[in-house]
Every structure is written in C-alpha cells, then in structure tokens.
Amino acid sequence: MTTDRSALAAPSTDAASSTSVDEAAAAARRAFATTVASTAAERASWLAAVADALDAARDELVPLADEESHLGPVRLTGELARTTSQLRLFARAVVEGSYLEATIDHPDATTIPPTPDLRRMLRPLGPVAVFGASNFPFAFSVAGGDTASALATGCPVVVKGHSAHPRLSRRTAAIVGAALSAAGAPAGTFGHVEGRAAGVALVQHPEIRAVGFTGSLHGGRALFDLASSRPDPIPFYGELSAVNPVLITPAAVEARATELAAGLAASFTLGAGQFCTNPGVVFVPAGSGFADLVAAQAVGSGDADAAVPMLTDGIAAAFADGVAALAAHADVRVVAGVVSGPDDVDGSGNAPAAASATGTGSPVVLATTAAAVVADPQALFAECFGPSTLVVEYASIDEALAAIRAVGGSLTATVHAEPDEDLSDILAVLTEIAGRVLFTGWPTGVAVSWAQQHGGPWPSTTTIHTSVGVSAMRRFLRPVAYQEAPDAALPPELREANPLGIPRRLDGVLTLP
Template sequence: MAATPVWSVDPRTGKRHGQVTAEASPRDVDVAVRAAHGARAALADAPARAAFLRAAAGLLDGAGERIVETADAETALGPVRLTGELARTTGQLRAFADLVEEGSHLDVRIDRADPALTPPRPELRRYKVPLGVVAVYAASNFPLAFSVPGGDTASALAAGCPVVVKAHPDHPATSELCASLLSRAAETAGLPAAVVRVVHGFDAGLELIRHPLVTAAGFTGSVRGGRALFDAATARPVPIPFHGELGSLNPVVVTPAAAAERAVEIGGGLAGSVTLGAGQFCVKPGLVLVPEGPDGDRLADALAASLAQAGPGVLLDRRMREDFLAGVAERSALPAVTAPVAPGPAGEHAVGPGYLSVPAAGLLGGGHELLLAECFGPVTVLVRYAGRREAAGVLGLLEGNLTATLQLSAAEAAGTAPADATTADAPAGPDGPDVPDAADAPSAAELIGLVTALAGRVVVNGWPTGVAVAPAQHHGGPYPAATSHSTSVGATAVERWLRPVAYQSVPDALLPPELREANPLGVPRRVTGDR
C-alpha cells in the first residue's frame, strides 16, 4: 500500500504548494524511536548538548528568511509575527544551553552522614537523570516556538533526552526544514543526527505514544486530541508522564473602578489581544467580566470600534475556520446571548472578528456551558455582572486556565482603594466568601484569591497574549489547561524530562561526576551537615 502523501497547503487560498513527505508507517515510527533511543549515550555529554543547542540556534537564525517565508506560506501568520517567533525560538535554545552549562537543573543535594541523629542519617547524594526518548506533539498555531525546534524539544534535549516530534499537518514543510537544520547542528556538535527525529501523520502520533521506548510526552493542542493521547499514555503497560496543554478560556475581570477610569483603553487593549494572530493564541482572553452600567457600555463600544478596525484574518486551516464559524453560531443561538459585533465569514478563506454578550444572571442560570469552553479564533464573550456575588459566581463556574487577568484601577493596583468591610468580615463558606447580595464591587484582594485558584499565570493591568521566555515563567494551569503542574515555557520546563535518583553510602569513586566530593563539573549544590 502506498504511503499517504503529506501536502503543504496555503490557508489564504486553500491551494497545495506540493507534497512535502509521506505519513509515517508503524515501521517508520519504530525506526525513528529506536534511532533516538540509540543516541542517548552521546547526548549524555553536557558540553556537547550545550554546543548542539547553540549551533541549532545559529543555523535557525542564519536560515531565518527562508524559515519565515516557508512558515508564512503554510500558516498565513505574517512575516512580522513569524520573525518574532523565530527570535523567541532561538533565544529559548540559547537559554537552555546556558542552563546545561550552569547545571542547576540537576538539583544536586547532599546530606552528610550524621550518626548522632535519631535515627542515624547515612550519607545521601541526590540529583536528576534524563528519562529517555521524549515524544513531542507540535502545535498548529506556533510553527516554530511550539513545534520541531520549540520549547518542548529544546527543554528535552537540555535534559539529555532524545526527541521524536510528531509534526503538525498545518506546517509540514516548515517542520522538515527546521528538522534538517537541527540534524546539521547535532552533527556540528559531534552528536548523531538521530537525537531529533520527525514523523508525520495522525496514526503515527498514536504509534508514537504507545511505543515502549518512549518515556514521556509533551503536547500542545485541543482538549479532545490531548485527552485522547493522555489516556493512551496512561493506558500503556508502563504508563508514562504526559505533559499536555489542552485548552484555556483565560478569563478577564474588569472592576467597576477600572472601567470608570479607563474604559476606552481597556476596550482597545482587549480587541488587540483577542485578534492577535487571528485569535489563535492559547492565551487569548475568551471570557471577560465587565460591570453593568455606563462605564461598561463605554468599554463595549471601544471594543466594537477596535474590532472593526482590526479587519478580517485567515485561520490556520479550513477545518479550524469551519469549527470557528460553527462554534460562534452555536453560542450566538443560546438564550440571552447577543452578538453586538457578530464574528463571521469574510470571503472564502478569512473570518471577521467580533464579540458576544450575555448577562451574568443568564450565565449563572445554567444551560450556557458552551460559553465556558474555548472557541479558537477571533471572538470573546463579554459577561455583564452586577456586583461581587455575580462576578464570583461566574468565576466559580470556570475550569482550569493558563491565565487569568485583572483590570484594576490605579488605586486598586496600588492597594490604596478604600477597604470594603463586608469583604473582610464575611465568613468563608465552601465556595468562597459568603458575601452579601448588594451590588458592590469585588475587591482586588478577593479577585486575586479567586483567579489564583483558576490559573497558572495571573496578569494585572496587562493582557495574557505574549508569554515571556524567562526563568520565572509558568505556562500551564489546572486541568484542562494542562494535564500536569509543570510549565512548557521557561527554564523549569526541563524538569518534566528528569527524574531524581539518590545514592546512599556510595563510595566517591563510584558516584556520577556531578555528585563527587571534588565537584569536578562545578555544578551548584545544596549541602546539609557541613561543619
């Protein structure tokens, strides 16, 4: 049987650029995984790993014009956006190279023997070792930063784990181009090209998660697809960790004081965040709590005006466009839901942005669960709330999210807003403070507590779109935003691909170099019991 071809498609026209490769057969997947598994010993060389990551960054930067052109032809994300994404991707690779050389990710801990303790403590030395081959499932909306050369790949390689990437069908040519550059970088650093392998095809993704030599997986995509892979990972004879980012509504709460102070600014900023990348960011604000009244009306008017200026956008593929249009239509048909600016088709391939509106009382009345699920594309839902109880009630309906954003007044943000005695004095119930029914505003402190329970990143007076690659970053959240408590962005993303090992009373000569008394590699370590 002939292999199924993999085509590169222009989402602006729906036309094929040409066949890139073919979908991987079960044998192809097995060969790729076994080749990656065989590269583990070479990847254990930390200096070579760091050199590889830096060489990869250099080659990607050097081929930047070609990469951006190829990715734009497959995603319609535009050269400006893709140039920035490439810079983020290569910066991420260099940051992980620095981490490998510095060594803090190994989390070396040494407890000196102390026979005087009760019970006596033996000599213990602990650090972390790589898991093995990691399966990475590339995202549709980030053809670089969450794809073949992206954060999952970079962090796994930094941990010393070879990678097999299941490429996304929306950008196969970009994936193959980046894979070839990573292979060249590996060979430049003296490593086998097999430290990174790429496979294509839906069935290949299933074969990959089931392969007995795959030890962990990273995924960015839909709840439906991620949950299917998560279930497959846990149903294996030997279950493996599955670090999935599945979907997020990313709620925003605008306080009455903030709306009174800068309604037009907030409305414009919201429109920019909703339409960035045609609304195809995993941290797009999809539900916004806005106070009832004239200030909330001004904010909605500013949002509508800014959305009109934004113009139509092209989604990543035809299926996503059809799902977006169907999702908007289904949500618009719900009771009490209006579409002040109706999102919809704009020509044969593009869509126009918009927003839906619903009173909080209607949402709290039930039957609106669809509004609490992510709609991928340039649309958001404004929920008009009357006071603290309604705002807290709506937040109480939400599942886990990647982000939650608060728009506060200057006084609220500075902690100088007048305190509300009812908030401080209210007894805590099982669902939060038992607050009165009065149409009073939720306090900033109360909101911080509510959204911290919902999200992995809390934003104040900013917008969630744009995820800085930094040591303190956390990109994850409670389920279904993620299937684990780990981050897929930032230095600590490497922790997903490591496991701790403790050595008790092991002679120094038999210890790994990282744990020997002389510390020949100079890695940071915590020591207990030194005199």
C-alpha cells in the same frame, strides 16, 4: 488549544508508517546511551548549534512558514528569533546547573532514624515524543520549547510534525538534524515523523518515555488516555484548552474604559485570535457599556475586509461553529461581528458555520451575564479558538468571582484594578484557576524566562508543569538518590568537591559556588 478538524478525522493511511516510528524510536533509544552521560557543556553546544543554523536559514524558513500558516513575515521573523533565543536560554541554564536540584545530606547519626550519606539529583527520562503545534510553526513546533527543553536535559526527541505546515516541518527537521550531527550529538538524538497514525504509534511506542503536546482538547485527551493506558504509563504533558478570564473592576472601568477596551480588542484579535492565551471571557460591571466600546475598537464597521486568513480551513470552520453556537444561546447577544442568526439553527439545535470555506475569520464580540454563565458554564465557557471574546456583565465582584470559579482551569487570569483596591479576594480565586496571574496588560505574549509559568489546572493542561521557560525541563527529568556511594561512582554534580561549580543544597542549606 487549537481545534483543527483535519486532525480529528477518522484514522487514515499516512505516509509515515509504523516502521518509520520504530526506526526513529529505536535510534533515539540508542542515542540515549550517550546523551544520558553527556556533559552540560556538550548539550549547550548542541543547542547553540541548532540556534545558529536556524538563524542562518531565516530567509528560507520565514517565507516557507508564511506560505503555510498565513501569519505574515513580521510575526514569523519574531517567532523564529524567539525560538533561537529560547534554545540559547536552555544552553545557559544547563551549564548553570541549578535545574538539577543537586542535594547532599551528609551522614548524621543523631537523627531518627540515622541519616546515611544521601545524594540526589534529577536525571533524564529517556526518548521523548514532541507534537508540533499549528499556531506557532517555530516556537511550539519542530525546534520549539518542548524539543529544546528535552534536548537540554539529555533526552533524545522524536517530533511528530503538524499537518498545517508539513514542508516547513520537514525543512526545519533537516536543519536541526544536520546541526546536531555537526555539533557531535549522536545519531538518533533527533528524529521526525509525520501523519496521525504515526503520532498515535509514537505515544504508544515502548521506547518513548514522555510526550509533549500542544493542541486541541479533543485530540490531546485522546493521546493522554493512550499514554495512560499503556502497559507502562508515561507522562503526557499536554497544553489543551483555555479561555483565560479577565476581571475588570468598576473603578478600573470608570478610570480608563477606553484604554482597556482598546487593549482587549488588540489582544483577542492578535494573530486572528489564534493564541492559547487569548482572553476569551472578560468580566465587566453591568451597565458600563464596555462591550460596545470593545466592539467599536475590534470590529468597527463590520466590513468583510476585516476577515483574515486562519491557520487552516479546519480551524476556521471550528471557530465559526463555536461562535455560532455561543450566539445561538438564549442568554447571549451578538454585540458586533457577523455570525449565523438564530433562524439558521438546524433541527438538531446546532448553528451552522458562520465562516465560508475560504479559511478566514472575522472579529466577533458577544455578551452575556454572570448569572447566565453560572447556570450554564459548559456551554458559555467553551473555547472558541479565533478572534472572539465574550463580555460577561456582573452586578457585584462576588457574583463575578462565583462565575470565574466555574471557568475551570486556564493558562492565565487577569485583573485590571486601580492602585488602592484590595485584591485579596480576587487573587484567591484567580490563583486557584490559573497558572499565571496578570495585573497589567493582556495575556497574549508569553516571555521565555526562568520565572515563567505556562500551564494551569485542567483543561488548560494535563500537568502542573510549565511548557515555557527554564522550568519546562523539569517535565523530562526524574529524581535519583545515591546512598553511601563512593565519590568516584557519583555523577560529577554530586561529588564532594563540586567540580562543575553548580548550586547545591548541602545539609539543608542552599549553597552557591
């Protein structure tokens, strides 16, 4: 998702030692003995307490986040509100109970083989490691969706704070920890560590049972491999890289080209393009002039004033390198924006950074053809995390779909068409490569809800699960079946009388309380 060079450097000595990781992981394991047996009402109260505490600290946290991220108080105020809203959503969801998938099969001697009394539900995995993201210092960080969904299930959390906003991470962690303690959560339910070495140690720690990660493809893949190579491999739920293709049909361009160009320009430049759902590749009919329309909306005169601060100098430099590499490709032209020219490519064939070391980025629009991307998808579909988009001109819908198949997995895919168009062939391709398919609007902006899916095939994520919405809890749960258990020995959710009044499946029939 993000590429921050500082996060990919050689290992260094970190303030967070392996001892602090050991302490946090051991405390989380001790806490799990209590959280695994906690009631939904107790966990809901913990989540609500954290949400209330963060809301109360808004006037302190938002300016601190702005100092470290440059995202602006309006955006950050909204993001903090989203963060506390999703904490409260998980609080409601755990009380409602359907996330547990409680299922009861009563004895049936007529089946082959005979069915005993079987009762199945989801149970928490254990202590979870969460890696904060650079581009969402609230919603995907210390108290973000991974933390909220893990705590909701009864899993203690150890967060590895992101180096892009260390002071905010520490302060948020302190607020979260105090709120949980005041609400009655056991000591060790939440921990916070810092540093690259601490993150590596956390993934490898024997007490950690799963990992939630949002970040770069390179860094995420390295941690994914560590999680998989443990003596006891654990799930690694990583959100990594996506170009989020958009297909605009000829009829849609003919009907509303200017409107669509304005929408695309607003989407790929939003927040300096530092969204995992940024529409990085847009397919349009050849000869439509659409790339020029987008350029006029997004870049305008190309003044230097269009440059905006990015999250870190490393992200800004990586963005500049990525755009320069695309611009140096023989089949790509720069429609608008300032990047390094072909004459600047050094002897190694690599284009130097287009941005200065000031940590800023400017909108860039590039263009190529569908035939070119089919011939070289690895180079032309590389994610450039920042305010750029690649307009791909196609001669036919079939040619566009062949190119989209080469994209690989993405978080989203979007189609803009007119109401009377048959989209069956298009949807067959888009649903194969993306976790969320949009028919109007643009992919930036991810609602937090029961139906949301934020995840897709590799390399967008390492898993089939979502990291946003109520179903994000499923990552930190595992099924356990109880056979012929005495009613008193069962969890309340599976007892015959259904004392908690949750939805359950009884003998194959979904039953509401």
